[in-house]
Amino acid sequence: MTDTNNVIAARRRSTEFRLVLMAGIITAGAYTLASLGQNSVIPPRILPFLAVLLLVLMSAHIGVRWLAQGADSTLLPVATLLNGIGYVMIARLSERLAGLQTTWTFVAVAAFVGVLFVIQRVNDLARYKWTFFFFGAGLLLLPMVPGIGFSSGGARIWVSVGPINFQPGEFAKIALALFIAGYLADNRELIAAGTWKVGRFYLPEPRHLLPLLAAWGFSVVVMVGQKDLGSSLLFFTLFIVMVWVATEKTSFLVIGLGLFATGATAAYFMFDHVQTRVAIWLDPWSRYDGKGYQIAQAMYALGSGGVGGTGLGLGDPTRIPEAKNDFIFAAIGEELGLFGSTAILIAFLLLIGAGLRTAMRTSRPFEKLLAVGLTTILGMQAFIIIGGVIRVVPLTGITLPFVSYGGSSLVANYVLLALLIRVSDSSARRLGEIADSATFSERFATRLAQRRVRKHPEELEAMS
């Protein structure tokens, strides 16, 4: 590594350090205010809290500094800010859940650093696209396995192993994004070319398109079968966006939207729960005593927050069912007002911006598509749930990335973030912004090879 190469990386990392610190200060301040608002006391465990907060933030930051020096400097800070605000809200709703969320945050940051460590050459992942597909499909099917799978809140998306309950679907999304990115990176030109003539139309050869369609169809059918409407909607969007970006064919977008309209209409007439969702979206008030109650309470919460919010700890968000989960956005809107809810929107826009910028900077199709896919997951998932809570779209249960309570969601989103950071770092290396030094495993392989050459010089001669 030369000094000139180090300048850009050092600047990015010190920016990230300052931003992460700011996210930490905001989180600590909000935590204190929430406790003051609720019980009029400085939180009794403020010192352990600060220690844990600092430990988590610095572990993540040092992980990036060590393993992905050239990466974008805003991704991690924005994610930690969202995580922090979510944590404060969860702690304010339930102390017990706050303890669990702390544990999950540790696990998530460990997973984040772990992914950065294990996956140092992101392009290598493209080779394992079918592995990722079967892994993702397996994860999707896991909740259907009798004995370990169970449903909660109407959707069969949970798996229970020993003391741990988790939603494998959160990880399946990432695996499927990896699969689609890998598949399209290889086949996108063939699919786009459209060499199969049917009547007046040129269509892609079935052998190029079919595997993809099959994989996609399987995933969507499984998610719909599990009544996981939010995830099916998200996955549908992810698929269409990635095919559209990869092939640059608007026709795929049109066909995709057509399919969506057809599928949504069919689902509406086939499933009662879809009809209910639409009905409470259009008019929660007349179903106040039933399914509309949650949305009505969310509306009251947001209204009571107004522009400035009631103040942390001073609102009444416990009245909203599932405030810690899908409806955490309404709780934030109540206590932090329009300012706070808008800040959350802006945070997600910043993540989307950083993610898509990453996608545009890299020249490799796989990395590009992967970054687009991961960013779409983040951006659309947040849109679907926020839109559901505030009645822009029908409500489909899904977590708000980084903010909602829940281990699977938090760990999966930190893994997703690690992959984005990895893509960003690798394009920085390729652009020569930092030295493309050998990775840990490459150095290890080199040393093995050198030792072998030293021990068996005849092999080298034989090769040449």
Next chain:
Amino acid sequence: MNQRIRRLAVVLIVLYVVLFAQLNFIQVGQKPTLDADTRNTRQTVRDYNDPRGDIRTSDDVVIATSVRNKAGSEFDWQRTYPEGDLYSAITGYFTFGYGATQIEKVQNDVLAGRTIEQQIKGFRSLFNGENTTGTVETTIDADIQQAAKDALGNREGSVVVIEPATGAVIAMWSWPTYDTNLVAVQDNELAGDVLNYLNDIPGKPLLANAYQERYMPGSTFKVITTAAALDDGLITRESTWADESEFLPPQTTDPIQNYGNKVCGGDLPEVFLRSCNTPFARIAIELGPEKMVAAAKRFGIGEVIPFDLPRSTSSQFGDVEYFTQNLPLLGIGGFGQGNTQMVPLHMAMVAASIAHGGVMMKPYVIGATYDHDGGVLQRTVPTVWKTPMTPATSALLTELMVGVVNEGTAKCCMNLANGIQAAAKTGTAQLNAAGEPERSHAWITAFAPAQAPKYAIVVMLKGTTAEISEGTGGTLAGPVAKKVLDVALAQ
């Protein structure tokens, strides 16, 4: 692919702008509608769950307070009224689902610690956990209030004691009333049932008849007619009226009669202390509609009493046009019959204005409000409401009312303890038409000591029982007033 990625960025930004627009719509545009939705109990629950300051009497008896509920209750605090029904018409109630009344309503911000001064001062409380609630101090004297309740007993009616110089209400008791603790219960449905029951039973216990209802005043109104005529110069202390038992006013063939059809006449002190009707009917008609109505207006009749408790009502006399066409009604209005109606509190204010040199003060029951540290937030400054008569007239009326106590209709019953001289005017308002069974309200309006008045009082007993209807203002209301004034003046 980069061009598609840029388009994707635009699409995502548009989606988020839609979210932002909808947030504005909900959090700003729809906020008033959402807050006003009856199913939205957020604000109510917040209010109900906040600690709340005390309401107390001027002699520091706590009449409303909040006590902490046992852990695990639905709400943290329970509002209680230690004195039961004694102050319900003053404190009002504070409920979860049915709002608040009286002081609990008008002083809600002070009690909950929500005035701007309290918020600024209470900024510290954010850190040390002290509550910021305020206290409301009423002008009520607990002993006099209790005496009023005891003296009235189970008869329907009201007793109001005010301080003539300030307008401070020292006691205000209405019967029937209700125990505030029965309404301020945690069980919202039960509270609703209690309120419905109280609304439906006769006697309207939820209405404080001392200031929220008006009644025919009978002869107590003669002080107003007399004041009007004296200030006009129509009569003087020396005016005399011939003996007569009835008087035929213009526009009718139906004569006006004296109480019990007695022959009655003499000079002004004489007709006043004997409470003859015909002289006052003559005075009212001679003064004429314009002057009588103007005099009533000078006393504040026709205006809602500017009281510091909600929903006070107004006394009524009538308008010029009506009386011009119905001179006989003006005549009987001159002695408080016909359509004349007085709020008991207002009648006490009339006596107080005579006691206070002809100046009528605004009545008030909220003496001062304090923040949590005992600092004064607001102290009520006595203000003049009306100046219905000249000082000379008030002095003469005092003399006339002393006559009522010493030799007239109140002679039986208004001899105060320790030889303190009272001044009074009685009233027996006949409610029944001729030929029907007797039904009448019994009134007395008085003040004492006559030469240096400390208290003005009104006692009104509703003509709902035979006992009251057969009695007179002097014999029924007089003893009540005496008992209350004795307690008050013994202090």
